[in-house]
Amino acid sequence: DIQMTQSPSSLSASVGDRVTITCRASQNIDNQLYWYQQKPGKAPKVLIYAASSLRSGVPSRFSGSGSGTDFTLTISSLQPEDFATYYCQQSYTSWTFGQGTRVEIK
């Protein structure tokens, strides 16, 4: 099974901050990587697919990069509605999610 490791597990940030979350795969997954946002009590929402493609309707302050084993989600200027938990997920072989990164208000 492919393991996905996110870091950090949580972070505190202020509105307007640039936030970076990383995700590492235990083996090469090419660009088969998604990023999700989940708010409490809600289903997750896809932000990024194919590692760097922005899903329709997602604000351009979200961006993704990386290929192979190392990936990054960046929020260029954190907004109040961005406080949530973020997950990476690989689809190279079946699916595996990372453990999540909670973004909290500083």
Next chain:
Amino acid sequence: QVHLVQSGTEVKKPGASVKVSCRASGYTFSNYYMHWVRQAPGRGLEWMGIINPNTSGTSYAQNLQDRLTMTRDTSTSIVYMELSSLRSEDTAVYYCARDLGAPGVDYWGQGTLVTVSS
């Protein structure tokens, strides 16, 4: 308008089975694969498996494949997820989610809470 509507909350005893349904509407049922994802209280997301509603073909997560069965009924546009030999660790919210292909999943059910407790 696409909707995925799941069955209601379940409470089961250890060792029992649970069957959760996900009724699709607003699109051609057979054209989109469906995933099941679960989330234990306060925990992360766990992928369970996927079903092709057109062929009924399935693929399951390795750690669940001995206990998990996904089926579909094309006459009613419903997919089912049945998990057997339940244990306390199976307590979670279970979601169905429609697969759009490369862009990923787009619509999710509202979630079904399954509690396993003696």
